[in-house]
Amino acid sequence: MDEKSQREANKALVRRYFETIASDGFGKALELVAEDASWWYPRAEAGLGKKDMIAAMDGAADVLVGNMGNEIVSMTAEDDRVAAEVNGSSLRKSGNRYDNVYHFLFRVRDGKIVELREHNDTLYASQVAAAG
Numbered sequence: 001m002d003e004k005s006q007r008e009a010n011k012a013l014v015r016r017y018f019e020t021i022a023s024d025g026f027g028k029a030l031e032l033v034a035e036d037a038s039w040w041y042p043r044a045e046a047g048l049g050k051k052d053m054i055a056a057m058d059g060a061a062d063v064l065v066g067n068m069g070n071e072i073v074s075m076t077a078e079d080d081r082v083a084a085e086v087n088g089s090s091l092r093k094s095g096n097r098y099d100n101v102y103h104f105l106f107r108v109r110d111g112k113i114v115e116l117r118e119h120n121d122t123l124y125a126s127q128v129a130a131a132g
Contacts, residue, residue, distance in 0.1 A: 007077035010108040014082045017106075017113065018070045025067045026057030034112035041118040053116075064098075065091040082106045088120075098128050 001009065013032060020029040030053060038047035039056075048056075060068070073085040086102045100120050107115035 007079075007082075009111070010080065010082050010106075011075050011077045013108055013111065013113065014075065014084055014104075014106050015072065018072060018084075018086065022067055022069050026061055027054070030054060030057065032113055033116070034109065034114045037112070037114050037116065039116045039118070042120070042122050047115075063092050063094075065093055068098075080107050080109060082108065092128070094131075096128060096131055098125075100124055 017029050017032050033050055035050055037050050039053045040047045068088055068090040071087045073087060076083045084104045088102055089099045092098055103119040105117040106113050
């Protein structure tokens, strides 16, 4: 596969990841993630593994009504990396909205996500968590 086709395939995988979260939930989306994947987010001391991702996503799903929606604002791909700006939207069981903004950097290998670096508005996230 030439470089342009590979970049487009990587972007399609990331699109499918977000589409799957919205339609079938986090658990199904994690099928697109390699077993040896790492996940980093602000305040994480080290990259977390797929088991950590599953636990975190299960915890998030427990407080949400339905699945988290998302809108991909933009995507850029180069080599094995895909950067995505995403608006996330969800309703918490408490009745509060959780509508955060994200920037993700994905690395892809052999058609699977192998690294996910997540940046979001941590002040907003902590305020919503404190509100219940």
